[in-house]
Each structure stands twice: as structure tokens, then as C-alpha cells.
Amino acid sequence: xAGSGTAHLQREAALLSAHNLVRTYKAKGGRRVQALSxxxxxxxxxxxxxxxxxxxxxxxTLARAIMALPAPDGGTVAFDxxxxxxxxxxxxxxxxxxxxxxxxxxxxxxxxxxxxxxxVEMPLLVAGRGTxxxxxxxxxxxxxxxxxxxxxxxxxxxxxxxxxxxxxxxxARALVLRPRLLVCDEPVSALDVSVQAQVLNLLEDAKAxxxxxxxxxxHDLGVVKGISDRVAVMYLGKLCEIAPTDSLYAAxxxxxxxxxxxxxxxxxxxxxxxxxxxxxxxxxxxxxxxxGCRFRTRCPAATDRCAREEPQIRMxxxxxxxxxxxxxxx
Amino acid sequence: xxxxxxxxxxxxxxFHLPHGTLRAVDGVSFTLDAxxxxxxxxxxxxxxxVLARSIxxxxxxxxxxxxxxxxxFAGRDLRQxxxxxxxxxxxxxxxxxxxxxxxxxxxxxxxxRQIVQVLRQHTDLSATAxxxxxxxxxxxxxxxxxKQRAGEYAHRMSGGMRQRIVIAIALACNPRLLIAxxxxxxxxxxxxxxxxxxxxxxxxxxxxxxxxITHNLGVVAEMCDDVAVMYAGRIVExxxxxxxxxxxxxxxxxxxxxxxxxxxxxxxxxxxxxxxQPPNLIAPPVGCRFAPRCxxxxxxxxxxxxxxxxxSAHHRFACFNPAPEH
Numbered sequence: 001x002a003g004s005g006t007a008h009l010q011r012e013a014a015l016l017s018a019h020n021l022v023r024t025y026k027a028k029g030g031r032r033v034q035a036l037s038x039x040x041x042x043x044x045x046x047x048x049x050x051x052x053x054x055x056x057x058x059x060x061t062l063a064r065a066i067m068a069l070p071a072p073d074g075g076t077v078a079f080d081x082x083x084x085x086x087x088x089x090x091x092x093x094x095x096x097x098x099x100x101x102x103x104x105x106x107x108x109x110x111x112x113x114x115x116x117x118x119x120v121e122m123p124l125l126v127a128g129r130g131t132x133x134x135x136x137x138x139x140x141x142x143x144x145x146x147x148x149x150x151x152x153x154x155x156x157x158x159x160x161x162x163x164x165x166x167x168x169x170x171x172a173r174a175l176v177l178r179p180r181l182l183v184c185d186e187p188v189s190a191l192d193v194s195v196q197a198q199v200l201n202l203l204e205d206a207k208a209x210x211x212x213x214x215x216x217x218x219h220d221l222g223v224v225k226g227i228s229d230r231v232a233v234m235y236l237g238k239l240c241e242i243a244p245t246d247s248l249y250a251a252x253x254x255x256x257x258x259x260x261x262x263x264x265x266x267x268x269x270x271x272x273x274x275x276x277x278x279x280x281x282x283x284x285x286x287x288x289x290x291x292g293c294r295f296r297t298r299c300p301a302a303t304d305r306c307a308r309e310e311p312q313i314r315m316x317x318x319x320x321x322x323x324x325x326x327x328x329x330x
Numbered sequence: 331x332x333x334x335x336x337x338x339x340x341x342x343x344x345f346h347l348p349h350g351t352l353r354a355v356d357g358v359s360f361t362l363d364a365x366x367x368x369x370x371x372x373x374x375x376x377x378x379x380v381l382a383r384s385i386x387x388x389x390x391x392x393x394x395x396x397x398x399x400x401x402x403f404a405g406r407d408l409r410q411x412x413x414x415x416x417x418x419x420x421x422x423x424x425x426x427x428x429x430x431x432x433x434x435x436x437x438x439x440x441x442x443r444q445i446v447q448v449l450r451q452h453t454d455l456s457a458t459a460x461x462x463x464x465x466x467x468x469x470x471x472x473x474x475x476x477k478q479r480a481g482e483y484a485h486r487m488s489g490g491m492r493q494r495i496v497i498a499i500a501l502a503c504n505p506r507l508l509i510a511x512x513x514x515x516x517x518x519x520x521x522x523x524x525x526x527x528x529x530x531x532x533x534x535x536x537x538x539x540x541x542x543i544t545h546n547l548g549v550v551a552e553m554c555d556d557v558a559v560m561y562a563g564r565i566v567e568x569x570x571x572x573x574x575x576x577x578x579x580x581x582x583x584x585x586x587x588x589x590x591x592x593x594x595x596x597x598x599x600x601x602x603x604x605x606x607q608p609p610n611l612i613a614p615p616v617g618c619r620f621a622p623r624c625x626x627x628x629x630x631x632x633x634x635x636x637x638x639x640x641x642s643a644h645h646r647f648a649c650f651n652p653a654p655e656h
């Protein structure tokens with residue numbers, strides 16, 4: 001898996017195009033970790049693109065590279081045709097107003113000393129929008145759209161709210177500038193299942209209300225399936241497979257995707273024709289990635305070729321928009 | 331019929347806090363037979379971890395108050411045992427593993443020595459024999475190169491390997507009951523599948539009973555014989571796993587199952603939600619504790635605590651207005 005290439009890019013109607021992103025971190029002893037290795041993605045206007053992967057797959061690094069937070073070491077990011085990585089200062093800031101982020105831990109991503117009203121107003125202040133009265137109106141309206149009564153909770157501080165309410169505040173803060181792209185990095189992972197459902201429904205509603213395009217990152221394959229139109233699977237800094245949600249979940253082509261899906265415990269007894277194969281081993285250290293396809297050390301279908309040659313992303317024959325980077329797709 | 335291995339009867343553990351008494355576990359009863367797996371599911375704050383720690387006596391007794399109930403393990407009431415006697419129960423009789431394998435392991439002691447320590451404490455093995463047994467145990471839990479790994483420290487290992495080590499330590503003395511508190515929550519999904527498989531195989535091999543505490547209903551579906559659903563310090567429904575998943579009666583169980591974004595759901599399915607938040611356990615509702623969030627609430631739900639009703643011999647639930655049987 002773990003391939004490079006750009007065959008899967010849609011070019012038409014992409015709100016955001018990220019090409020050949022590379023992000024390297026320095027590790028101890030002068031070693032380098034390539035957290036993102038030649039990853040290309042595009043997000044079509046109006047869609048929700050899900051990104052799944054395990055720890056160390058590079059999914060959060062991808063989100064940050066797209067936002068230029070910090071900028072990747074290599075590659076290009078175009079937002080509605082504008083070059084994100086060439087933009088500086090005020091130009092970059094005004095581009096970022098169109099793309100906002102929601103993080104995993106609702107409590108630590110909100111300033112504990114600030115009141116909810118001030119937290120949600122902050123982006124408007126930074127962007128220099130409106131008068132105080134107009135800003136207050138927008139803040140209350142946005143809080144209402146996430147199911148919070150600003151009159152009632154606006155003067156409280158984050159620690160006085162529950163986890164689910166804090167995540168609603170985070171979402172309101174992200175929406176207050178009326179962005180076009182919402183990047184969600186594990187937005188429901190810290191929440192209990194009943195609260196998780198509330199927040200997922202809220203994101204779907206917000207998407208419709210504000211005509212959002214969404215990048216939704218999660219390790220939870222059930223959550224991603226529920227919310228995404230297309231899903232990308234990452235492993236060790238590479239893209240393995242990207243396809244429309246139903247196609248990916250019903251007929252995964254990459255052995256890693258198949259392994260992931262088979263590992264998820266389900267409430268519904270699945271028709272298993274055979275005992276699912278136990279996943280082999282664990283993700284190798286990103287300091288020492290396998291040659292060729294990065295999944296080959298755990299792959300039941302690996303051959304010599306997988307060690308020599310990195311698979312390129314290509315379209316699955318006869319499919320609609322199903323792309324896989326594998327020499328021996330299932 | 332033989333007596334169950336573990337019988338928990340009206341167990342209550344309360345915490346005395348400056349602003350009131352928090353009723354973390356408030357009248358929990360269940361039984362567990364040898365070799366069976368009981369899942370305890372619930373959301374944050376439902377009391378499932380406090381329940382587990384109450385059974386094994388691992389709570390800070392300065393704050394935690396044994397407010398009542400019995401924990402009969404192989405006929406003895408563990409609540410009445412002095413700490414010195416409990417130390418002989420923990421390990422050889424009942425072992426426990428936790429969510430975060432790194433904080434369960436000693437960072438400055440090799441993993442091999444940590445196993446040897448347990449063996450020397452609870453068995454009469456010689457130092458040499460204990461070291462050999464430690465390597466055997468590492469091999470049994472699927473650690474490659476067990477001999478070499480025994481000499482390493484936990485920080486050099488992946489999350490999955492660490493949890494295998496923790497399991498090896500827990501099983502060192504062949505306990506009759508293993509309590510696993512969210513054992514796979516910190517792990518990636520492929521590693522979770524491996525650890526669950528390992529637990530299943532070891533449980534078979536050692537004929538051990540297992541209490542699996544988790545918030546993940548999928549894990550329960552794959553692992554458990556029986557399930558107890560906790561809400562606000564009480565068990566609101568318990569039954570064999572198939573009954574819980576397919577024929578839940580208590581309204582909370584029903585709503586909880588509906589709100590899971592299951593991988594076999596269609597995409598863009600709107601999830602039914604449970605409104606509101608779990609109650610404050612310092613001043614819980616007098617009636618059914620789920621009543622304030624329940625869409626099927628009746629007047630008496632606010633005033634009376636629903637008793638345990640029987641749907642069948644092994645299926646009990648506490649609800650005045652239960653979901654209909656299909």
C-alpha cells in the first residue's frame with residue numbers, strides 16, 4: 001500500500017487540492033520521521049471526505065499541512081485556486097478564514113479563562129468583522145445553530161460545561177466566520193457514545209445549513225462511515241486507498257483496508273464466510289519504514305515486488321472513483 | 331447447581347466529598363460463574379470502574395466508603411477481609427488489568443523482573459525457575475523473542491506489546507478471575523483485535539472467568555457471554571449478550587444501542603440521540619435515574635425506583651415502561 005501518485009485527483013470542482021505533501025520531523029539522534037510522504041488529496045466542494053488510519057498514519061499531520069499549521073516541507077495546497085503555501089501574513093490569514101478546524105479534546109482547545117461568548121467571538125475580532133453589536137448577534141446565532149443558548153451559557157467558562165457542550169462551543173467557534181471548509185480532527189473521539197451521536201448529527205446539520213465542505217479525520221471506522229461521502233485510508237504517512245464510502249466499506253481493495261475493517265467489532269453479526277484473518281504484527285516505527293510498500297511487513301499478499309517497488313495509486317478497473325495503491329489489490 | 335464463583339450482592343461504594351456524598355456504585359448485584367465472561371458496559375461516570383475496584387479492594391479507602399453489600403468470591407466475603415488477606419487474593423485469585431499499559435508497568439524495572447517479582451511473591455518457585463517461567467509467559471502472550479524482551483523496559487515497546495506484558499503479569503499466578511478495565515481502549519483497532527483474541531484464547535486455556543469493562547458495545551458483542559448495563563451507579567439491565575443486543579427492554583439500553591455509529595449501519599444514517607447528560611451522583615433523581623432523559627417516562631418514573639423485572643430466567647431489567655418484546 002502506501003503509495004504515491006496523483007491518478008485519483010479529481011481536478012474538477014475541487015475546493016481544496018493538496019499535491020505531493022511531505023512533512024518531516026526531526027527525531028533524536030539526527031534521524032528523521034516522514035510523517036507525511038508524498039500524499040495527494042483533493043476535496044470536492046460540498047463533500048465530506050473522511051480520513052481513517054491508526055496512530056502514526058499521518059492523518060493529523062495531513063490536516064495541519066492543509067491548513068499550513070505548520071506548512072508542509074514539500075508539495076502544494078490550493079484552496080479554491082489560491083496557493084496556500086505561497087501566501088504570507090494577511091493573505092494567509094484571510095485564506096484561513098475560509099477553513100476552520102475542530103480538534104479532539106474540547107476542553108484543552110478552549111481557553112479556560114475566557115467566557116463562552118468571548119471564545120466564539122474571537123475569530124470575528126481577529127478577522128476584524130462587524131461592530132460589537134453585530135458580532136454579538138452573529139455569536140448568539142451561531143451558538144443557537146449548534147444547539148446552545150448563548151444567553152444562558154454565554155457567561156460561563158469551559159470547565160463549567162460538559163464535554164459535549166464544549167465540543168459544541170468548538171464547532172460554533174469554527175463556524176462563526178462562516179468558513180467554506182471545516183477540518184475536523186477526531187471531533188467525537190473524547191465523547192461518550194450518546195453525546196457522540198448528538199455531535200455527529202450536529203455536524204451533518206451544520207454542513208447543510210452553512211453549505212460546508214468537510215474533511216473528517218477519525219480512527220473510528222464506524223463514525224467515518226456514517227458521515228463521509230468518500231473515504232481515504234492512510235498508513236504510515238502514505239495514502240493506501242480512496243473511494244466512495246459504500247464502495248470502500250463493501251469492497252475494500254487494499255489489504256490494509258480489509259484488515260482494518262475486519263478488525264472492527266460490530267454489533268450486528270456479520271455474515272462471515274470464513275474466520276476473519278487476525279491482523280499480523282503492529283505498525284512499524286516511523287523511524288524505520290519498510291522499503292517499497294510500507295504495509296508489506298504485515299500484508300498477507302506481499303511479494304518480492306512489494307519490497308522493491310512502491311505501488312502507485314491507480315483506479316480500480318470498472319469502478320467509479322475507487323483508487324488503490326497496491327500491487328496485488330483484493 | 332454449584333455456587334457461582336463471584337456473587338456481588340447489593341454493593342454500594344460511596345465517596346465522601348466536601349460538597350456531599352457521591353454514590354458511585356449504588357446497589358449493584360450480579361453473579362459470575364467460573365469460566366464465563368461478563369461485560370460491564372456504561373458511559374463515563376456510570377460507576378463501572380469503581381465497581382471493578384470495589385470488587386478487588388483497590389480504592390483509596392480514605393475517601394471511598396464501603397456503604398454496604400457483599401462481594402462473595404468462592405464463598406468468602408471480600409469486603410470483610412483485612413488488607414493482608416486481600417493481598418493473597420489479588421494476583422493468585424483475582425487479577426486486574428487497566429486501560430493504559432504504560433502506567434501499569436514499572437518504568438525502571440525490566441518487564442521480566444516485574445513478572446518474576448509476582449511469581450516470587452505468590453509461588454514457591456526459585457529465582458531461576460521464576461525467570462524461566464517469566465519467559466514462558468511472555469511467549470504465551472505472543473511476545474516475539476521472549477528471552478531477549480524479558481530484559482527490556484516497557485518504554486521500548488509498542489502499546490500492544492505493553493498490554494501483552496500486563497496480561498502476562500496478570501496471568502502469572504493463574505487467577506480464577508481476571509478483571510479487565512477498558513483493556514483495549516488505548517490501542518489501535520488492529521491491535522485491539524489481537525489483544526481480544528489473546529484474552530479469549532488464554533481464558534479458554536486457563537478456564538478463567540473474565541469481567542470485561544468497556545464502553546465499546548462492539549467489543550461486548552464479540553467477547554461476552556453475559557452483559558450488565560450500568561447507568562448512574564446501578565445495573566439497569568443484565569442478560570445474555572444476544573438478548574441485550576437484539577431484545578433490550580430497559581429504555582436506556584435500547585437508546586444506547588441505537589446511538590452507536592456501527593460499522594454496519596448505512597452511511598449518512600441519522601443517529602437517534604439520547605438528550606441531556608447523565609445525572610449528578612451526589613443528588614441523583616429519586617425515581618429511575620434515567621427518567622429525566624427518557625422519551626418513555628411515566629409519572630411514577632420520577633417518584634419510584636423501578637424494581638428488577640424478569641424478561642426471562644437470565645434477563646433482568648429495571649424499567650416501568652420497557653421496550654416491547656418482539
